[in-house]
Amino acid sequence: MTKYNHDETFTIGTVAELKSISAYTLRYYDKKGLLPKVFRDKNGIRQFTEEDLQWLDMIKCLKNTGMSLEQLKVFVDATYQGPQTLAARIALLKKQTEKINTHIAQQQSYLKQVNRKIKTLNDEDSLF
Amino acid sequence: MTKYNHDETFTIGTVAELKSISAYTLRYYDKKGLLPKVFRDKNGIRQFTEEDLQWLDMIKCLKNTGMSLEQLKVFVDATYQGPQTLAARIALLKKQTEKINTHIAQQQSYLKQVNRKIKTLNDEDSLF
DNA sequence: ATTTGACTTAGATCTCACTCTAATGTGTAT
DNA sequence: ATACACATTAGAGTGAGATCTAAGTCAAAT
Numbered sequence: 001m002t003k004y005n006h007d008e009t010f011t012i013g014t015v016a017e018l019k020s021i022s023a024y025t026l027r028y029y030d031k032k033g034l035l036p037k038v039f040r041d042k043n044g045i046r047q048f049t050e051e052d053l054q055w056l057d058m059i060k061c062l063k064n065t066g067m068s069l070e071q072l073k074v075f076v077d078a079t080y081q082g083p084q085t086l087a088a089r090i091a092l093l094k095k096q097t098e099k100i101n102t103h104i105a106q107q108q109s110y111l112k113q114v115n116r117k118i119k120t121l122n123d124e125d126s127l128f
Numbered sequence: 129m130t131k132y133n134h135d136e137t138f139t140i141g142t143v144a145e146l147k148s149i150s151a152y153t154l155r156y157y158d159k160k161g162l163l164p165k166v167f168r169d170k171n172g173i174r175q176f177t178e179e180d181l182q183w184l185d186m187i188k189c190l191k192n193t194g195m196s197l198e199q200l201k202v203f204v205d206a207t208y209q210g211p212q213t214l215a216a217r218i219a220l221l222k223k224q225t226e227k228i229n230t231h232i233a234q235q236q237s238y239l240k241q242v243n244r245k246i247k248t249l250n251d252e253d254s255l256f
Numbered sequence: 257a258t259t260t261g262a263c264t265t266a267g268a269t270c271t272c273a274c275t276c277t278a279a280t281g282t283g284t285a286t
Numbered sequence: 287a288t289a290c291a292c293a294t295t296a297g298a299g300t301g302a303g304a305t306c307t308a309a310g311t312c313a314a315a316t
């Protein structure tokens with residue numbers, strides 16, 4: 001299901017609100033080539049489709065899990081090169097899941113450290 | 129146990145290696161007031177103690193869980209204002225644990241999203 | 257017809273967190 | 287005594303990512 005049975009489009013301002021990304025940032029991403037297939041109307045105004053919104057979710061996801069915009073561009077470019085890059089894209093995403101897992105483990109360890117510190121502060125408190 | 133029965137001190141270069149933080153960064157943190165009690169010898173050379181190293185671990189922990197240096201400074205200042213700020217420091221750290229928990233949950237959700245994407249790419253692959 | 261408001265661009269500016277430079281000082285080894 | 291390694295400072299420079307400015311276009315509403 002990569003097709004949609006409606007053709008509703010959104011302007012950059014609407015997308016900004018829907019996705020909590022500023023219009024500045026959306027244009028910046030577009031300039032960087034992270035939104036390669038956003039259509040323009042006859043006046044050059046961007047017309048975001050549902051598919052573009054889903055693509056934005058993917059971008060947000062990868063960015064928020066620590067992928068740089070430069071890395072993201074690699075993924076975007078591969079995607080728009082078509083099926084012959086499928087294996088590469090899958091490999092890239094698998095690597096990202098490893099990265100996320102490592103990151104989560106690290107954060108859990110930090111969480112323990114902060115909780116230990118809270119405990120020692122509570123003990124210190126009880127001394128007075 | 130906040131005291132140590134040995135007085136070994138470390139120069140900035142040694143600390144940089146031990147803690148994987150560049151000497152530049154250590155000086156930068158010091159300049160920002162994040163290392164308020166690092167002693168200097170008669171020539172002005174920093175003498176890091178074991179306690180300073182533990183403090184650095186705390187700083188690394190908080191920074192790596194998303195605390196800005198500015199926020200960190202608040203925590204550092206409170207710490208060096210003594211026992212009357214204990215409650216505030218504990219509150220601050222508890223807030224940080226909430227933040228870490230939220231962040232971990234978010235990352236787990238992103239992990240699912242990437243795994244779903246991998247699945248759809250694999251399906252797409254099997255079509256050819 | 258003109259105002260309003262959302263859009264467009266290129267490019268300047270900002271923030272954060274470093275990272276480095278230049279000039280200088282000190283202690284140890286040869 | 288001279289070289290070397292490592293330290294010091296103030297302040298300049300960097301890179302990533304985002305945000306803003308200025309000047310302009312366009313379409314709908316008054």
